[in-house]
Amino acid sequence: MDPFADTLQRLREAFDSGCTRPAEFRAAQLKGLSRFLQENKQLLQEALAQDLHKATQLDSAFIRKEPFGLVLVIAPWNYPLNLSLEPLVGALAAGNCVVLKPSEVSKSTEKVLAKVLPRYLDQSCFAVVLGGPQETGQLLEHKFDYIFFTGSPRVGKIVMAAAAKHLTPVTLELGGKNPCYVDDNCDPQTVANRVAFFRYFNSGQTCVAPDYILCSPEMQARLLPALQSAITRFYGEDPQSSPDLGRIISEKNFQRLRGLLSCGHVAIGGQTDESDRYIAPTVLVGVQETEPVMQEEIFGPILPIMNVRSLDEAIEFIRRREKPLALYAFSNSSQVVKRVLAQTSSGGFCGNDGFMHMTVASLPFGGVGASGMGSYHGKFSFDTFSHHRACLLRRPGLEKVYALRYPPHTPRNLRVLLAAMETRSCSCALL
Template sequence: MGTIEAEKIINRQRNFFQTGETLAYEFRKQKLTALKDMLKSYKKEIYQALKNDLNKSEYEALTTELGFLHTEIDFALKHLKNWMKSEKTETPVTHKGSKSYIQKEPYGVTLVMAPWNYPLQLAIAPAIGAIAAGNTVVMKPSELTQSTSAILADMIRATFDEGYFTVVEGAKDVSQQLLEQRWDYIFFTGSTNVGKIVMEKASKHLTPVTLELGGKSPVIVDKDAKVDLAAKRIVWGKFTNAGQTCVAPDYVYVHEKVKLKLLRAMKKHIQSFYGKKPLQNEDYVRIVGKDHFDRLHAFLADGDIVHGGNVNDEKLSIEPTILDKISWDDALMQDEIFGPLLPVMTFRSLDDVIGEMKQMEKPLALYYFGETEQKQRHVMTNVPFGGGCINDTLYHLANPHLPFGGIGNSGMGAYHGKYSFDTFSHRKSILKQTTKFDIPFRYPSGRLSKAIVERLMK
């Protein structure tokens, strides 16, 4: 795609936005409803695309991709009218006679750049917020999941005017060309390194951004945790989508007194979820591509494999694997793993773990397992992270009342539920002044005005 074509796409959308059609509640409601109907109509094709790209089963596609989107759309439709209302605010006595309010205004032409790990959910979910807030959308899916990219392009082309909502497919050069353009808002989900490039490009036009990135999200299992339940929830959170989840547990810190018990329980639950031979499980998700597979495969040389470790080069599959005797010097501890490898490390003092984590980059998520409320509060208060759970993993994502987003290296901004609407809305401050009278002391008219102002400001 060349510069002229990219400019043509944006100009077409800017012209559509400037008609004012997207400002109306009924228009936004109709488009959200059309989006929901589209997902239902193309359900069969969506399942097949996700199977082609990542070997996702229909169950996993439903629970981690489609189901989430239906919930988000329903939530937006239920609350949209209320979200759009202007917010009345207080006005100080110095502004007697005036009224103040905040009006929610769409940014305009928005770019949504989606990753490959949840190629449907993470493409459509931000678009829900953009549509609800009254923007137009240009979507750039990942080229690594070609089947899902193609079905996104087909079904959105069949459902929406391209001047309002369109998909641009292509590789890295297409993304680069899009980022050279002037957007009103950019929403990016992906790696921290690429997120920095997106922010740099956006800065040339002072375009606001949301960056949903990643990081090494820790799990802490304390000595008073309900170990079997913790193991079950850790295994579920880690190996869903073969560990290719931005908020997947990246590594476990377990208290030395319960380590062996946790390892045994995690092995048990891996077998329960995926069978004794996961590589023969037809529904086990594969690694997205050869480069990513090779990177993960090399990590198997670190530490000791206590469970799993088998791979299938042809299918690009790696078993759910637990690694022990890991240190921070090992290669797999340098960056986010983003695969079905779970390093386990041991601690004696919770404060030592907290102190260590405070020195590291802020992760997208943190999960603490333990029954003592004081320790729960202590961890949640003293370790910075985007969002997380106490005695669970991943589940905070599915609550539309909670904002989802990172901090520091793991991202900026948040979305889901109303927070998606807020992300794509500018809060415009408005003061409506009375014309029935005019307060004289606001004007420079001598000592009396000065005295009155001084008294009001005390």
Template sequence: MALSQLMEQQKSYYLTGATRGLDFRLAQLKKLKQAIVERESDIIQALRTDLNKGEKEAYAFEISIVYQEIAHVIKHLKRWMKPKKVKTPMTHSGSRSYIIPEPLGAALIIAPWNYPFMLAIDPLVGAIAAGNTAVLKPSELAPAVSAVMASILRAAFEPHYIAVVEGGVEESHALLEQPFDKIFFTGSVAVGKIVMEAAAKHLSRVTLELGGKSPCIVHDDAHLKLAAQRIAFGKFSNAGQTCVAPDYLFVHRSVKSKLLAYLQEAIVSFYGSKPLQSPDYGKIISRRHYERLRHFLNEGKVAIGGLANDLSLQIEPTVLEDITWEMPVMQEEIFGPILPVLTYDSLEEVIGRIQARPKPLALYVFSEDKKVQDTLLERLSFGGGCVNDTLMHFGSTHLPVGGVGESGMGSYHGEMSFHIFSHMKSILKQTTKFDIPFRYPSSKIGLKIIRRLTKP
């Protein structure tokens, strides 16, 4: 089917009003969940094929998050859909004001390869909850997951409601030429700019989930052993291919040696003394990305790890020291299991360095001092993050996830996913029992009354 024909079918089906009712939306969300439950083992196997994710990581990072999202949306959707009554000013006496959520129409979701199932289905849940039709474009770099998702969604839904378009860059460009009412994109900054440019031609609403170099700050009073475990978890899960992973470590000079020793312990605890032989340690998604990461291993000095396997496309959890801000490893998002370490002596140095760079998607602070925590959280701009942990904010249905500046625009998860796929329509219902004559041009005292009612 031609994409223009698919677009016409989805728009026509949306205009029937079939997707708008609460019962319909809830039924589709339950159908989606059941379809995933029935194919859970196939999804886990596909994640193993594309990224060598073990069963625990695949379930915890990809499938369980989707289950939680669906359950949360089903529980709260009735309340979210209700018209919300808001206050009315004195100048509007006799009227009532409401905000009514309505679907945007046809949505396009372009998913990435690093969490190819969760980052495709999670926004789809929001699109369904808000009453839209949707076209899902999975990443061609994760072909096994793409095929399973396509099979699941095509079996569960008719294409005029939920469709899947597989393929590569050519298919993505062709989709972006269609007049979608909403585009949700997760991926790189460079491609995000292309998506936004294409959306501008149709004035389509856009949510961009991008990335950037997310700092992890470890102050001199941090609980170092626990910090090391949580940093290793956040950085080396999925072989570092996580948009909110700590991109670099900014550690107080006085505790650097201790922290690196604990990091070494944590890596061995997680993956053994030879991580490349661990059956559940992830691989790099493609040869091109692997070769890009290999070049970083030549920068600074390897403090931990450093080995790579050209056949399996794997790189050990690696920590680099003697790093400078000018090195290539500090100029682009790493998106792999390589962690550069820089040191600082004062918080002002930390703040200055981070403020001089594009705003990151995430930021992590390890400190026991509330004043240190509050200073960094207040003065640094970033999408979201954690104090004394990494990644975990992403898994909460109560916390919106999204970037700022080059790390993206718009947030989703939970209620925010419902909002980004909805238009909040403002309605004022006016009484006919009486009129307000002072607003009309013929009123002699109208200006006097308006001034009195709106006096600053």
């Protein structure tokens, strides 16, 4: 019998109830901890004496941001230039030497990065490594000081396992099925314009794209003609001839996506052309949660609609699945949007729009749980690739002052030490 199951279940249910989120609750918890220390000072001192036999001002304390050393950046194929260079900028700015591993799937971009980019950088501190899964596996056998990976959760686990052998810290930028809740209190055409733009951007091959819609049957009936209108205005009557609609990256992914079209039934689009790796902007309805299109990240121009009867049901649906990289909520009611934000968890969140949050340099971009760990963009990239080294510089003199900390610990010295250890702004303890 598992001795921990009941306790862990109780704590998980408490967290899911939302009771730990209000600021008042957190403050009360901290005050309780403070009372524990104050009211049990003698008891704790006696316990420490039994266990360990023990019980700064005028210093300069600071954080020194230092490079980790040799960094490995493994980039994906869907935005092969952006997602190679953005982490590279942070790694170089922090002062690291970098090995860049672009994706072998985006062959043309890989070739340019390998042949041209090194001409612009100091090649004693930078290298591009080519190859597929086998070569990446061999690369991961070596010790790096930091690894930055963008890709699927499946490969992310492999990268993390390899890093663990050397205790190498990692940033994992993974994917996930990003929910998009659409409230009944919405203008369907506005929602359709924004959802269609962000869903079919780069032919849906975007890790933060809305992956499925949650809405009532009534909103679905209003949304379908609006989505059809938006798709036609964006890509014309024949989307295949539109210069603004991309293609699927590979034959393998094309076949995977074409298989997903059998889920539910097609309400919009559904046309395919294998010779062109073309899949039309598609909307599926009547989809079941157990079908493949709801079990994997789609990464293509297919948008399933799932029906829910209420906001409560939508939140419950989102919460019982893995935490997504992004979450979207559309409503004319700010209270509805704020409730979705407050009662769910995701890497990023956007109300009444698509993935614009990731374009704001002052916001960190990253996942949580199964959608990743760590973040970057802007200054956050520099911080990610820097070790935050805690430093203190003490004067060589004033030994009579610092001698108070040495044993034997008289009652007088103990009182002075305790006073010195109380929290003060911009100060350090005598210890």
